[in-house]
Amino acid sequence: HPQRLTATILSRQGDVRQSYDYVIVGGGTAGLTVADRLTEDGKTTVLVIEHGPLSDSSDISTIDGGFFGMGSPFFYNIDSVPQVHLNNRTTPVRIGDVVGGGSAVNAMMTIRGTVEDYDRWGSFFGGKNPAWTFKGLLPYFKRAVNFVPPAVAVTDASKITYDTSYWGNSSRVYAGWPSWQYPGTTAQLNAFKSFPGIEFPTDSGAGETGVYWYPTFMDPVTVTRSYAKTGHYGGINRSNYHLITESKVTKILLCGTTATGVSFTAVNGSSNVTVVKADKEVILSAGGIHSPQLLQLSGIGPRKILAAANITTRVDLPGVGQNFQDHPMLYATWTYKNFSIHPSPEDRYTNATFAAWADTAFAVNKTGPLAIATGNAGAWLPFSVVSPRAAALSAALQSQNHTSVLPPDTHHSVAAGYAAQMASLATALLSTKTSFYNMALTGGETNGLIVNLHPLSRGTVNIDPVDPHGKEPVVDYRALSNPLDVSVISDIYRFARRYHTENPLTAAWGAVEELPGANVTTDEQWREYIAEAISPSLFHPAGTCAMLPRELGGVVDEELRVYGVGRLRVVDASVFPTLPGANTCQTVYAVAEKAAEMIRAGGSGGSGEREKEGVCEGGE
Numbered sequence: 001h002p003q004r005l006t007a008t009i010l011s012r013q014g015d016v017r018q019s020y021d022y023v024i025v026g027g028g029t030a031g032l033t034v035a036d037r038l039t040e041d042g043k044t045t046v047l048v049i050e051h052g053p054l055s056d057s058s059d060i061s062t063i064d065g066g067f068f069g070m071g072s073p074f075f076y077n078i079d080s081v082p083q084v085h086l087n088n089r090t091t092p093v094r095i096g097d098v099v100g101g102g103s104a105v106n107a108m109m110t111i112r113g114t115v116e117d118y119d120r121w122g123s124f125f126g127g128k129n130p131a132w133t134f135k136g137l138l139p140y141f142k143r144a145v146n147f148v149p150p151a152v153a154v155t156d157a158s159k160i161t162y163d164t165s166y167w168g169n170s171s172r173v174y175a176g177w178p179s180w181q182y183p184g185t186t187a188q189l190n191a192f193k194s195f196p197g198i199e200f201p202t203d204s205g206a207g208e209t210g211v212y213w214y215p216t217f218m219d220p221v222t223v224t225r226s227y228a229k230t231g232h233y234g235g236i237n238r239s240n241y242h243l244i245t246e247s248k249v250t251k252i253l254l255c256g257t258t259a260t261g262v263s264f265t266a267v268n269g270s271s272n273v274t275v276v277k278a279d280k281e282v283i284l285s286a287g288g289i290h291s292p293q294l295l296q297l298s299g300i301g302p303r304k305i306l307a308a309a310n311i312t313t314r315v316d317l318p319g320v321g322q323n324f325q326d327h328p329m330l331y332a333t334w335t336y337k338n339f340s341i342h343p344s345p346e347d348r349y350t351n352a353t354f355a356a357w358a359d360t361a362f363a364v365n366k367t368g369p370l371a372i373a374t375g376n377a378g379a380w381l382p383f384s385v386v387s388p389r390a391a392a393l394s395a396a397l398q399s400q401n402h403t404s405v406l407p408p409d410t411h412h413s414v415a416a417g418y419a420a421q422m423a424s425l426a427t428a429l430l431s432t433k434t435s436f437y438n439m440a441l442t443g444g445e446t447n448g449l450i451v452n453l454h455p456l457s458r459g460t461v462n463i464d465p466v467d468p469h470g471k472e473p474v475v476d477y478r479a480l481s482n483p484l485d486v487s488v489i490s491d492i493y494r495f496a497r498r499y500h501t502e503n504p505l506t507a508a509w510g511a512v513e514e515l516p517g518a519n520v521t522t523d524e525q526w527r528e529y530i531a532e533a534i535s536p537s538l539f540h541p542a543g544t545c546a547m548l549p550r551e552l553g554g555v556v557d558e559e560l561r562v563y564g565v566g567r568l569r570v571v572d573a574s575v576f577p578t579l580p581g582a583n584t585c586q587t588v589y590a591v592a593e594k595a596a597e598m599i600r601a602g603g604s605g606g607s608g609e610r611e612k613e614g615v616c617e618g619g620e
């Protein structure tokens with residue numbers, strides 16, 4: 001698959017045409033997917049405006065370890081506000097600032113949520129529309145990712161199973177597999193068999209909970225990252241597909257309540273403002289942090305927030321920037337004193353012979369440990385299976401005064417949406433079909449990163465009233481603001497402890513709990529440890545422009561059109577009403593594929609009115 005950069009990249013603002021059929025804000029995961037699909041006909045004109053640069057850096061392409069790009073410059077520099085329930089810690093907000101967005105810097109874990117996760121989305125609209133269900137999304141998952149099965153040698157050696165019926169084979173975004181695995185991974189996977197109620201689905205794409213193998217966003221031939229840039233931009237030669245980089249969209253321009261285009265400036269250098277018109281639609285794909293910011297900057301959002309920042313309200317939409325969610329993660333470390341399965345990941349640092357073999361295996365055949373990202377196996381377990389308190393916590397969530405855990409001035413529609421979500425998650429706490437706990441398996445002597453897949457707390461992403469146009473938005477995860485999150489996380493953790501220490505299949509490995517330490521046992525000790533150690537983000541910001549009914553605080557409808565605004569859609573992780581119990585990239589691709597089809601089918605779309613008398617920004 002040649003990775004030529006031949007699609008039309010515009011080097012200067014001056015090269016941009018006056019108008020396009022579609023203007024897409026953000027050349028990230030969703031933005032490039034939609035741009036590619038809309039321009040496939042060779043006629044429809046699209047401009048993508050991306051804040052970050054176009055890069056061929058090996059920090060992006062390298063697979064080894066999955067986080068090679070973490071120290072790279074391709075991130076925004078944003079910190080959360082101090083987190084009240086985390087001892088006032090601030091935490092970095094890690095999101096990609098480069099062509100490809102999050103897909104360029106992520107850990108390449110190719111996971112999707114469970115059937116219940118996507119059925120839940122549709123349920124908020126009364127469950128009558130089959131589009132937003134697992135079944136309804138499956139064709140788009142298939143369109144989104146091209147699954148290339150692992151080599152027979154590695155499936156035999158590691159007992160990897162898969163089922164191609166859950167996957168497609170046409171996309172240029174690949175789900176590939178390393179052709180080598182650490183032998184300890186299979187043993188760690190099998191160790192879950194000691195516990196009742198845990199499933200072992202054949203394929204990660206089946207929408208089931210359990211312990212399973214999953215692929216990597218990796219081009220299996222070049223063994224490099226496969227992402228939105230390589231799949232939906234590189235190697236495409238279409239004069240109707242334009243991309244301008246290092247350019248910041250500052251506003252969506254409205255005529256009355258209809259979007260007509262955007263204004264943007266260069267990130268570095270000239271402060272000239274360029275206006276570009278969208279004849280059909282503006283598509284906002286700036287991600288979970290910047291899509292709500294841009295709506296608010298354009299006068300679309302909660303009236304109070306806009307007024308505080310001195311921005312005229314064009315459409316009062318209370319949900320914009322609310323309902324903010326991310327997956328909290330917690331470092332928990334168990335070290336095996338007698339781990340006898342080698343080679344292990346640690347051997348790369350302690351065994352010179354193995355390290356040399358690893359380097360050669362990759363250099364010569366693109367195989368061995370350097371072809372593994374963060375790993376390819378893990379557990380995605382239901383709460384009802386890991387916790388004896390599921391019924392009690394479900395009842396507590398059901399009867400909770402939900403408004404009491406939201407910000408004091410939350411609009412009643414947003415509060416109603418939150419209550420609907422909590423009702424659904426209270427049921428999910430009892431279910432065996434929704435995953436709450438994720439643990440990745442390393443195959444090595446140290447294990448333990450714990451992820452809470454369905455946080456109950458909700459945060460906010462709002463413009464900074466002091467300098468709304470000049471500053472990054474104010475990001476408040478409001479981590480642990482729903483105290484039941486502490487109970488859920490501590491029970492997850494207690495199960496992780498049992499997995500390591502009360503398990504005949506791991507007993508011989510001599511697990512020692514390094515973090516938090518076996519002396520942490522009471523609810524209060526857990527609360528203290530979690531407040532000190534948790535990170536509110538696994539880099540999955542979502543929910544801030546939620547696809548929900550308007551009376552439930554929704555920002556977009558089931559066709560992803562912004563309520564009250566014509567010709568404006570949001571297509572990115574911000575539309576997820578609730579997080580899937582999975583890393584988010586594959587779901588973003590699927591949503592973008594579905595959106596592209598709806599946009600193509602839907603003409604100009606939009607529920608706003610082009611008011612003849614209305615104010616038109618940026619000229620008619």
Ligand SMILES: Cc1cc2nc3c(=O)[nH]c(=O)nc-3n(C[C@H](O)[C@H](O)[C@H](O)COP(=O)(O)OP(=O)(O)OC[C@H]3O[C@@H](n4cnc5c(N)ncnc54)[C@H](O)[C@@H]3O)c2cc1C
Nearest residue numbers: 026028029030051101102106107108109249572573583585
């Ligand atoms: C470090 C990290 C690790 C992750 N690991 C995984 C993983 O292993 N597996 C997984 O499934 N998911 C993972 N994710 C999450 C996943 O990558 C994201 O959920 C997904 O890429 C988000 O897609 P998006 O289209 O919503 O936003 P993005 O891909 O972030 O795209 C938004 C784009 O908009 C641009 N933009 C923003 N504001 C403006 C503006 N004003 N003007 C112009 N452009 C603008 C941004 O620069 C960005 O390129 C990870 C993410 C990160 C950051």
